[in-house]
Amino acid sequence: MSASLRNFLITRILLTIPMVLILITMVFIIMRVLPGDPIRSQLGPKISEAQANELRERLGLNRPLYQQYFDFLWKMIRLDFGTALTQGERPIKDELGERLPATLELTIPSMLFTATFGILLGAFAAKNRKKPIDFAIRLFSIVIYSIPIFFMGLIFQIIFSVRLPILPLAGRMNTLLLTSFKPITNFYVIDSILTGNWPALGSALAHLVMPSVTLGLALTGVYIRLTRINMIEMLQSDFITAGRARGLPEPRLVYRHALRNTFIPIMTLIGLEFAILLAGAVLTETTFSWPGMGRYLVERIQLRDYTAVQATIGVFALFVGLITLVMDVLYAFIDPRIRY
Amino acid sequence: MNDRDEILVRIRDLSVTYHTRLGPVSAVDHVSFDIRRGEILGLVGESGCGKSTLGKALLRMIAPPAEITGGQILFEGEDILTFDERRLRDFRGRKASMIFQDPMTSLNPVQRVEDHLVEAVEVHEQKVDRANVLERVATLIERLGIQKRRIHDYPHQLSGGMRQRVMIGLGLVLNANLIIADEATTSLDVIVEAKLVDQLREIRDQYGVSILVITHNIALVAEIADRVAVMYAGHLVEMGSVYQIFDHPLHPYTRGLLRSVPSIKLDDQEELYKMAGEPPNLTHPPSGCRFHPRCPDRMGLCSQSQPQLREVAPGHWVQCWLYQDHPEKESPTLEVTE
Helix, strand or coil: CCHHHHHHHHHHHEEEEEHHHCCCCCCCHHHHCCCCCCCCCHHHCCCCCCHHHHHHHHHHCCHHHHHHHHHHHHHCCCCCCCCCCCCCHHHHHHHHHHHHHHHHHHHHHHHEEEEEEEHHHHHHHHCCCCCCHHHHHHHHHHHHCCCCCHHHHHHHHHHHHHHHCCCCCCCCCHHHHHHECCCCCHHHHHHHHHHHHHHHHHHHHHHHHHHHHHHHHHHHHHHHHHHHHHHHHHHHHHHHHHHHHCCCHHHHHHHHHHHHHHHHHHHHHHHHHHHHHHHHHHHHHHCCCCHHHHHHHHHHHHCHHHHHHHHHHHHHHHHHHHHHHHHHHHHHHHHHHHHC | CCCHEEEEEEEEEEEEEECCCCCEEEEEEEEEEEEECCCEEEEECCCCCHHHHHHHHHCCCCCCCCCEEEEEEEEEEEEECCCHHHHHHHHHHEEEEEECCCCCCCCCCCCCCCHHHHHHHHHHCCCCHHHHHHHHHHHHHCCCCCHHHHHHCCCHHHHHHHHHHHHHHHHHCCCCEEEEECCCCCCHHHHHHHHHHHHHHHHHHHHHCCEEEEEHHHHHHHCCCEEEEEEEEEEEEEEEHHHHHHCCCCCCHHHHHHHCCCCCCCCCCCCCCCCCCCCCCCCCCCCCCCCCHHHHHHHHHCCCCCCEEEEEEEEEEEECHHHHHCCCCCCCCCCCCC
8 A cells, every 4th residue: 555545545534533523513403403392292291391301401401502512422422322212212222223234234235236237227328329228228317316216116016016916015024034033133134144044034135125126226317327428428538549549349448448437436426325325215214114224213203302313313424424435445446546 | 672662551542521410521532642661651731631530540440420431541452441340450459559649638547557558468469478468568668768667657647758658659569560640749848749759760760660640730740750741621732752842842732831830040030921711611612622712823723623633753742733734724834843
């Protein structure tokens, strides 16, 4: 590793700290600015002022804002999210321990699907520019992009679970199998492999297909369009013409020279898209009754459970920061102009 | 007959047409000339005269909306216009190679210099011993005046001149016989340009390659070329040795072009010559000789009939009515003495 690459990595990692800090701060501020008293909305209008005050005190809500803020920050650093306000006051950490793997198990295949499928289709369209297949792919990208995720999910459910019942309708696993299933990491696919529970693995995979494809497809349009436009530009660049002039084969020029250069802008997109993917997960999880972070967030917002909401969004922020960091590091490995 | 006189490329009646919305444009119109083995041939003309299109046509790098509409390009006796994809790919790189104007963008930014060169060899040669190839590449790069360790660099770490030398190296690594340099020195500063020009000459001497230098810079041609071809509006209007063209220019366009070159001498009080008019719109080229609307020596005949390219002195060809007879011609044909 060269000194400049090391410097780049150190700078980039250090930059992640203020980024996550700003995100968490925004979450904190938004939660305080939003209308509605969390105590009143929790316990109803009938509780006495003394009871409300007692709860406020217990939660630290009576303290000055800056104290609450630093307290919140300190807890986020130690990954101590407190307990949920409602429904058994379960520690949020335990809740997220179950929910986060569920969401990651959904979003990671989605991300791989959307990136691979989108990039390949985009590159293929660029190579066949202005031919019918290019128009077809472009049309597909617009249509897929403009369909709301939940609507696409419902259509898929009707087709693949109701009309031709080949895929399960919702959930993460067949309820009958779930009784004998022992989660370890809460990634059901990994757990069923670890415990050698093959029927469970089959069920987990079958349940994963529809939600992850739905979520992935919704974002594919962006990848197709971005890859296509960058590829077209790249294929017209001088170094491709020069490569052609020294007799390099066309597939090599397209998929090796042009595509590798096209990855540079796309890498940035993958990082940014991850945030959108998490937002999409909220809708997808609701549509497919997937017990992940997204659905948890929706439930808790409805209950105005601000500690849970705060913690969930905070974890989302951490993940977006982390993925962006990973992408930027990969970026440096692909593009020597950043490395040196 | 020595090596220099042996013909490498024979271009016959080559035409390239751009299909535009306003109609077909004949950017290269029935051009014929030869490139000899081991010579440096300068191809000069104004922007848009078809010289770059001609250069690309020699590698069959003409893409829609342009099209080669006629003629032959005989490379070592074989017409490359009849080659299929595979033979064409083999021809590009192994036989002929091209250097482009902008050295900043003509190398893949994410590929090391060495990988460019090794790739070219691996793609074109069936059985290659990697160690052997690396050795070959390193030797070549040193001969081009680039330090050996720089082959591990990425293009953006090299200077413009070094990048152009890498481009030349990409032609030489497969022992191509023809290098087409399309405005290859234009974007370099004068000192780097002068070095590269020297180097091109050395490369020709060492490797015996033919180099086609396409440029609008007539001073560069005077310095480097053995022979010069002058293009105007898609036609080849004059061709001859560098001495013939610079000491006895015949075509009125060539003469105008030479008088338009600014001189660096301080005592030069003479106003720079400006050629009248503009290059013609090739969707509707002028009738007869395409230069006649701008020509100071035009005759009635010039707008009616197109002159042929004629050899008026040994090796000196010109396409102009001043030097050939025609029944309707009113002024006497000029005698050429060189």
